[in-house]
Amino acid sequence: MNVLIIEDEPLSAQGLELLLHEYDPQIRVLAQLPSVSKSIQWFRSLQPIQPDLIFLDIHLEDDLGFSIIKELNLTIPIIFTTAFDQYALQAFKANSIDYLLKPIEAEELATAINKFKLVRQTPTTALIDTTVLHRFMQKPDQPVYRNRxxxxxGPKLRSIRTEEIAYFFFEDKATYVAPHTGIPVSIDYSLDRLGQLVDPDRFFRVNRSFLVSASAIKxxxxxxxxxLKVEVVPPPRQEVFVSVDKVTVFKEWMGK
Structure with missing residues (x-):
C-alpha cells in the first residue's frame, strides 16, 4: 500500500510513519508534505506512483487541508488527522475514510486502515461511519486540547503527557518543553501554536518566551x-516576568 502523509509538524509526521510501519512494514510512504502549496505541486509534478491512501492534517502551515481536495478534485481516500474536532462535518462530506484526533493511537490507526481496506474491497461501503461523525459532533462547542x-x-521519539509539563519556553531560536522532572527538550511547535493546543485553564502565556502551567508556579x-515576577519549578535559566499588558488577565487566571 502506498501512502502520502500531509502534515506540517515533522515530529507528528515521523510518529505517524512509525505507527504505519508498526502496523505493516510493507506500507510505503511516498512523501511527507507540510503545506497545501507543496502538496498541490507534488500532485501536479506527475508522480510515477499515486497514493492509495492519504493522511491529511486539516491545519497546515499555509491553509486548511480541504483546499488541496478542492483544488485538485481529489478522489483518493483520505484519513484526516487533526488536533481539533470542529471540522468533522466537513471531513464527512469529503472522501473521508476516518477522522483521527491527535495524538494518534496505534489502535485507532489500525481501525482506520482496516476500514480503508474494507472500502477498497467493497466500494459500496460508506466512506465514514456515521457513528464516528456523531461522536465528534456531540459536543461541538467544547474545544479539544492535547493530552500529550x-x-x-536523539534518534528516539518520546510522548510527554500534558500533566507532566511545567512550561514551554523559547530560547536561542528554538522552542522547548520543560517537564516537572527531567531536562528540557526541543519541541517542533511555536509558542503561538502551543497556546492553541493546550488548555487555557491550565497554561498561560506570561510573555513572548514562556507558556507556563499553573502546576509549575511556586x-x-x-x-x-x-x-510581576513568577517563580516556576523547575527554575529556568532566565527569570520569568509577566508582560505588563498581561498582568490583569494573569491575576484573573490565577484566581480561577
Missing amino acids: FMVSI SVYTYSGSK
Whole structure:
C-alpha cells in the first residue's frame, strides 16, 4: 500500500510513519508534505506512483487541508488527522475514510486502515461511519486540547503527557518543553501554536518566551511597581516576568 502523509509538524509526521510501519512494514510512504502549496505541486509534478491512501492534517502551515481536495478534485481516500474536532462535518462530506484526533493511537490507526481496506474491497461501503461523525459532533462547542506531545530525543521519539509539563519556553531560536522532572527538550511547535493546543485553564502565556502551567508556579512577586515576577519549578535559566499588558488577565487566571 502506498501512502502520502500531509502534515506540517515533522515530529507528528515521523510518529505517524512509525505507527504505519508498526502496523505493516510493507506500507510505503511516498512523501511527507507540510503545506497545501507543496502538496498541490507534488500532485501536479506527475508522480510515477499515486497514493492509495492519504493522511491529511486539516491545519497546515499555509491553509486548511480541504483546499488541496478542492483544488485538485481529489478522489483518493483520505484519513484526516487533526488536533481539533470542529471540522468533522466537513471531513464527512469529503472522501473521508476516518477522522483521527491527535495524538494518534496505534489502535485507532489500525481501525482506520482496516476500514480503508474494507472500502477498497467493497466500494459500496460508506466512506465514514456515521457513528464516528456523531461522536465528534456531540459536543461541538467544547474545544479539544492535547493530552500529550511527541518530542525527539536523539534518534528516539518520546510522548510527554500534558500533566507532566511545567512550561514551554523559547530560547536561542528554538522552542522547548520543560517537564516537572527531567531536562528540557526541543519541541517542533511555536509558542503561538502551543497556546492553541493546550488548555487555557491550565497554561498561560506570561510573555513572548514562556507558556507556563499553573502546576509549575511556586510564587508570584510584585516586582518594580506593577510588574510581576513568577517563580516556576523547575527554575529556568532566565527569570520569568509577566508582560505588563498581561498582568490583569494573569491575576484573573490565577484566581480561577
